Amino acid sequence: MKNYDQLIFEISQEGRIGYRLSQFEDDNTNIDNIIPKELRRQDELNLPECSENQVARHYTLISNKNFGVDTGFYPLGSCTMKYNPKINEEIAGLSKFSRLHPYQPVETVQGALELMYNLNTMLSEITGMDEFTLQPAAGAHGELTGLMIIKAYHQKNGDYNRTKIIVPDSAHGTNPSSAHVAGFDVVEVKSNRNGEVDIESLKSVLGDDIAGLMLTNPNTLGLFEKNIEEIAKLVHEAGGLLYYDGANTNAIMGKTRPGDMGFDVVHLNLHKTFSTPHGGGGPGSGPVGVKKNLIEFLPVPIVEKEKETYNLNYDKPNSIGKIKGYYGNFGILVRAYAYIQTMGGEGLKKATETAVLNANYMQKKLKEYYHLPVDHICKHEFVLGGLKGDLNEVTTLDIAKRLLDYGYHPPTIYFPLIIDSAIMIEPTETESLETIDGFIETMIKISKDAEENPELVKNAPLNTPVKRVDEVQAARKPILKWEKDS
Amino acid sequence: MYPYIPNTKKDEEKMLSFLGIDSVEELFSDIPKSIRLDRELDLDPSKSEEEVRKTMKDMAKKNLSADDYTCFLGAGSYDHTIPSIVPHLISRSEFYTSYTPYQAEISQGTLQAIFEFQTMIADITGMYASNASMYDGPTATAEAALLAAAQKKGNTVIISKTVHPEVREVVKTYMKIRDINVIEIDAKDGVTDFGQLESNLSKDTVGVIVQNPNFYGIVEDYTEVEKVTHDNKALLIMNVDPISLGMLKTPGEYGADIAVGEGQPLGNSLNFGGPYLGFMATTKKLMRKMPGRIVGQTVDKDGKRAFTLTLQAREQHIRREKATSNICSNQALNALAATIFMAVLGKNGLTQMAEQTAQKAYYAYNKLIETGKFKPVFQKPFFREFVLESEIEVERLNKELLKHNILGGYSIERDYPLQKNQILLCVTEKRTKEEIDYLVKVMEEII
Numbered sequence: 001m002k003n004y005d006q007l008i009f010e011i012s013q014e015g016r017i018g019y020r021l022s023q024f025e026d027d028n029t030n031i032d033n034i035i036p037k038e039l040r041r042q043d044e045l046n047l048p049e050c051s052e053n054q055v056a057r058h059y060t061l062i063s064n065k066n067f068g069v070d071t072g073f074y075p076l077g078s079c080t081m082k083y084n085p086k087i088n089e090e091i092a093g094l095s096k097f098s099r100l101h102p103y104q105p106v107e108t109v110q111g112a113l114e115l116m117y118n119l120n121t122m123l124s125e126i127t128g129m130d131e132f133t134l135q136p137a138a139g140a141h142g143e144l145t146g147l148m149i150i151k152a153y154h155q156k157n158g159d160y161n162r163t164k165i166i167v168p169d170s171a172h173g174t175n176p177s178s179a180h181v182a183g184f185d186v187v188e189v190k191s192n193r194n195g196e197v198d199i200e201s202l203k204s205v206l207g208d209d210i211a212g213l214m215l216t217n218p219n220t221l222g223l224f225e226k227n228i229e230e231i232a233k234l235v236h237e238a239g240g241l242l243y244y245d246g247a248n249t250n251a252i253m254g255k256t257r258p259g260d261m262g263f264d265v266v267h268l269n270l271h272k273t274f275s276t277p278h279g280g281g282g283p284g285s286g287p288v289g290v291k292k293n294l295i296e297f298l299p300v301p302i303v304e305k306e307k308e309t310y311n312l313n314y315d316k317p318n319s320i321g322k323i324k325g326y327y328g329n330f331g332i333l334v335r336a337y338a339y340i341q342t343m344g345g346e347g348l349k350k351a352t353e354t355a356v357l358n359a360n361y362m363q364k365k366l367k368e369y370y371h372l373p374v375d376h377i378c379k380h381e382f383v384l385g386g387l388k389g390d391l392n393e394v395t396t397l398d399i400a401k402r403l404l405d406y407g408y409h410p411p412t413i414y415f416p417l418i419i420d421s422a423i424m425i426e427p428t429e430t431e432s433l434e435t436i437d438g439f440i441e442t443m444i445k446i447s448k449d450a451e452e453n454p455e456l457v458k459n460a461p462l463n464t465p466v467k468r469v470d471e472v473q474a475a476r477k478p479i480l481k482w483e484k485d486s
Numbered sequence: 487m488y489p490y491i492p493n494t495k496k497d498e499e500k501m502l503s504f505l506g507i508d509s510v511e512e513l514f515s516d517i518p519k520s521i522r523l524d525r526e527l528d529l530d531p532s533k534s535e536e537e538v539r540k541t542m543k544d545m546a547k548k549n550l551s552a553d554d555y556t557c558f559l560g561a562g563s564y565d566h567t568i569p570s571i572v573p574h575l576i577s578r579s580e581f582y583t584s585y586t587p588y589q590a591e592i593s594q595g596t597l598q599a600i601f602e603f604q605t606m607i608a609d610i611t612g613m614y615a616s617n618a619s620m621y622d623g624p625t626a627t628a629e630a631a632l633l634a635a636a637q638k639k640g641n642t643v644i645i646s647k648t649v650h651p652e653v654r655e656v657v658k659t660y661m662k663i664r665d666i667n668v669i670e671i672d673a674k675d676g677v678t679d680f681g682q683l684e685s686n687l688s689k690d691t692v693g694v695i696v697q698n699p700n701f702y703g704i705v706e707d708y709t710e711v712e713k714v715t716h717d718n719k720a721l722l723i724m725n726v727d728p729i730s731l732g733m734l735k736t737p738g739e740y741g742a743d744i745a746v747g748e749g750q751p752l753g754n755s756l757n758f759g760g761p762y763l764g765f766m767a768t769t770k771k772l773m774r775k776m777p778g779r780i781v782g783q784t785v786d787k788d789g790k791r792a793f794t795l796t797l798q799a800r801e802q803h804i805r806r807e808k809a810t811s812n813i814c815s816n817q818a819l820n821a822l823a824a825t826i827f828m829a830v831l832g833k834n835g836l837t838q839m840a841e842q843t844a845q846k847a848y849y850a851y852n853k854l855i856e857t858g859k860f861k862p863v864f865q866k867p868f869f870r871e872f873v874l875e876s877e878i879e880v881e882r883l884n885k886e887l888l889k890h891n892i893l894g895g896y897s898i899e900r901d902y903p904l905q906k907n908q909i910l911l912c913v914t915e916k917r918t919k920e921e922i923d924y925l926v927k928v929m930e931e932i933i
Contacts, residue, residue: 005791008602008829018830019569021838021915028852029845031733035867041736045833046609052571055830059575059599066595068583076585083490084583087535093573095553102563102759103896104550105884111548114760125528137621138759138815139800148663167807172803177802177812181632183664186807197878224516253527257512271815275490279819280596281586281779283761299659307538321659325562325624325652325748326759330921334542343536345527347488353510354491354498358822360513361501404591415803432492433500459787464591466786471590474784474796478773480615481605482783 004061005466009482011058012048018055046484065465066227066280067409073435077412078172078220079383080250082351085342086462088275089333091306102326106311112330113310119287119337125245126348127266128259128352129289133298134328139247141287141323143178143214145299148320149265149290150241151182152297156318159239162211166202166240169194170221170416175214175245184211185385191418194374195221197231203468206238216245217261218252218379220416220424222359240292241265248275251356251379252429254349264291274336285332298474348366356382356427362427365440369447373419380428386421387450394450394457395460396421401468402449402460406442492823545917552756556921558850560871560912561701561896562623562650563759564677564751566729566839567916572753572826582819586779589687589785590794597793598783603825610731610836611745611830612738613767615668618779619821620813623748624656625726626764627695629746629777629811631657633665633768634693634721636810639773642667642690646678648700649725651901657695666692673902676864676873677706686717693744697725698734702843702898702910703847703871704864705734712741721772728752728765732840737767744768753827754820761818774800777811842915843870850913850922857930863908871912873898876933892925911918 031040050058067074074081092098100109136142147165154162165179166187174188177410187210189201196219213235217225225231235242244263250273250337252258258266270276271284278284300319301312312327343351356379363382367375371385386396400410400423412424427436450457461467502508514522532540557565576582580595587593587600600618607616620626631643640724643661645654649671654670661668667690671683680695680917687694694715699705708724714724723744724737729751737745739823750762768776782796802809831839851872852858860874876883884894898908913922 006827007598007605009605012832016832017835017891018832019835021567021835021842022918024842024845024915024919026845027920030695031841031844033734034844034848035705035869039707039735040653040733041612041739043612043736043739045732045836047606047828047831047833047836049832049834050829052569052830055826056571056575059826060578062595062598063580064579064595064596065574065592066584067589067592068580070579070583074585079585081585084579085490087538089577091539091542091546094543094546096551098755098757099551099553100549100758101552101557101559101565101893103559103561103755104893105888108550108555108888108893111545111756114548115545122529137625137817138813140812140814141621141625145545148659151656151663169574173801173803173806173809174814175539176807177805177809180807180809181664181812189659204670225685226516226518229518229521252517254523255604256517256521256523260523277582277819278585279582279817280584280599280822281818282621283763283820284813284815284819285698285761308750311816321662322624322652322655324656324760325622325762328759329761329763330758338538338542341530341533341541342490342535343488344532345529347532348527349530350488353513354493356513357498357501357510358493359506360505364505368491379513381587401591404589409585409592410589416786430490430492433497461591465594466587466591466792468787468789469590469794470784470786471796474507474794475780476798478615478780478796479783480601480780480796481608482601 007482008048008050008058011054012050013048016049016051018050018052035252036216048291056109067366073431073439074409075411075425076409077426078247080426080428082275082428083430084275084277085339088338091338092331092334098331113303115337116333117310119333122340123268124285124289125230126253127289128257129266131295131298132287132289134287134333135299135324136286136288137324137329138282138284139269139286140174140268142288143174144182145288145323146243146265146267147178147182147184149294149297152320153241153294154211161209164209165211166205166213168197170418171214172245172247194223195219195418196223196225198229198288199227202231202234206234208239210238210240211245212241214243214245216248218248221374221383222378222381223374223376224379228261246379247272253352254345264294270332270336275339276332276335283329283332283339285329308372325345358427358429358431360435362425362440366443369444381424381426383419384423385419387447393453396423398457398460399446402446402457404461405463408442409441410425520681555891555893557893558895558911558913558925559893560884562652562748563756565916566751566914568753569830571830572823575826576819576823581822592794597781599822599825601783601793604781606622606825606828607765607767610728611703611726611767612736612771613745615773616765616767617776618781619816620764620766620778621817622760622762622764624653626746626766627653627689628657628660630723630746631661631693631695632768633744633775634723638692638720640690640692642669643693643695643857644669644671644686644691645695646671648678648702649672649695649697650701653725676702676704676866683711684714687714691718691720693721693723695723695725699727699730699869702864702873703868704866705869708740724807729840729843732836734858743772749824752824754823761817761820763817775810778813779816782888839915846915846922847872847913852930853926857926859930870914871910873908873910875908878933879907883909883932887928890928892928911930
């Protein structure tokens, strides 16, 4: 099955159909009479012609060449690949959620608005913020939204000189990129060897041109920024605001809150912390929470409650405007809501505690065989620095590819950039000790193979639907679509 | 115990003992006491699956959906047919529980599906290349404007007021933060005021954004717009509806530089506005400037055909602040739905769906005009939506329709305050003759 190697276009035959529409006869609406020829397409369509069952088999067969959380362990650092509960899918699929038109009269969507209103309250409680917008479609989109809010805040204060955003060199790539898209200049500050913000470097760049600082806590090494209060104080004293990249929220639920650490703006990734599926790259959802003094800048509309009725309020003169069509990825909000209902406050804390316990256990087990650049209690993830010793030039990439042969999704590799040959491991709370032990054994075995049989590791993977893929050729001569004669 | 946390008490003890600690609390000792949460989170207590189902179904019951009503509401979100096979196949957890396909060797399913998606989008838009999808139609349009601004000298984007109001709002938000000017061109008789557009074009214009069919449902002719846009060396950005491309002249045929649009009508549910998917396709020249993920064909070590994320040198995880865009996610699962939708409809199916949509829209339009109680606002060819004017307010009209289990149209006045009592009605191929006849009967009786 894994050798199935056809594109949908290659199984197409002229004259086949996969779907029949109902018949419609009306003599007065001949196409030629209603839309003139010059407004219609002349180029022939080349969509495939397949029967329904062929389409079913085709996509089932290619799905077999995919690896998901339901397939196996997926310790992809900073991505929080936890289990995606099935009840969440069932609820999101209810037609009274999935078949709502965004412009229906509000009196017909009171349940949907109630859900959004309550979710806002729950996320505010979890993060210690005062109000959320649920509009951003993803984490990076949340970052952009948050930065727009920071800019709007400074501009309302007449502070047009604040054109710079500070980003640590250990940050996720989206941070500097979002700052740039938001029209800021990026000032990079060095991290100390624990990946923490270096206070002296921070002081040296703070000034009246700084709009804010973007930070992940725990940071991308999985370590808690112990100096966070001092950092917050310094940034605030300089007139800047603090932005919390919520990618690592699975490390802190019920333990501490960004709002209490001093952050002004926060985004969450519902597709990480709150168990909604990644879908092969999306859809995600990246709600943004703010402190009181920034509420006026949130995107419109805001869901409001008056007595027992929910409404959409567009009348917010200081709002940054709309950052997405309609109200956000509602279907994802429904899933996150169901998840929070299942877990409750104590369950979320338990998820965090278990994720952190799992990570520390793995870290201690693996540090005998792999470099551990910072040996410290970690939070929900940790970063190894490749194999110990220079073992026959076996690289981090080779290790990752060899893991594929054993049925594991590899960890995040070569990130964060501040660690050489980084292997970033995030087990999450939804894996059993047996699974974790199995993975550890495999990692140890690979470290031994690297010593004894390096070619085996360098040639990996051997058991996957395709072998190591030539990315260089893909970029040099881009083939981005199928063509009839290619 | 929680159903998604497999560790037993015994497992925990084993792990704690290996770590040489007594309690998991010690693993949080690095969090300063002053910022620790010294109470439980104030949330509802944990519920069983059955309790969750009950709670959420009770909430859902407070909504009335497009299954409870007959939907004649469109305005950017459309109730087209979704073949049964689409939700079935995208529910395979190999697809929906996977991450972005960084590890190509075990992600060929997602990668191949996206490659097919890109092929299909390029085909229907008549453009050279497509990316792997964007958040939605409005953000795709805003990203296209940013692309134009990065590509051309100048600092002004022109957008027609016949473009969907939400799209214009999102474009304005994105442009404002970059200090790029936005000039809006008025509509004249339901289409872009060409004279006004021409007189506003200047050396400073980086791009012109138009929509087809436009917000009023009208199929505009962009032949002249293309000419003056390119005479001014600006990029032509066309926001198009994917179903309509089964029959309408494509952005490629018009000579557009960038085609964008809302992909929701391709097999995605209404979902109260999301998740949807945006699409973007460009000329060959602009292919490397596209934001977001792109999948390319290559070979594996044995020379076997394989697919991988490509042109990543544009992307945030490589280029950081120098990336073309900050986008990290695409809408892969929604794009998969769109791909399966286009695969199962096929070339004839998409054309039939487009033609039948237009025919049914015209059927409804003709019948409503015949009542004598509604008059057409514009005399232009349209695709799926049309604007009618009557004596009564749209809100009142819709309230009455609701009583007859009909989800009425969009009030044009909401975004164009001078256009009173004008309703934008939408008819897709999914509406039956009986449903349309009933709409006509009820609307006639209301007035």
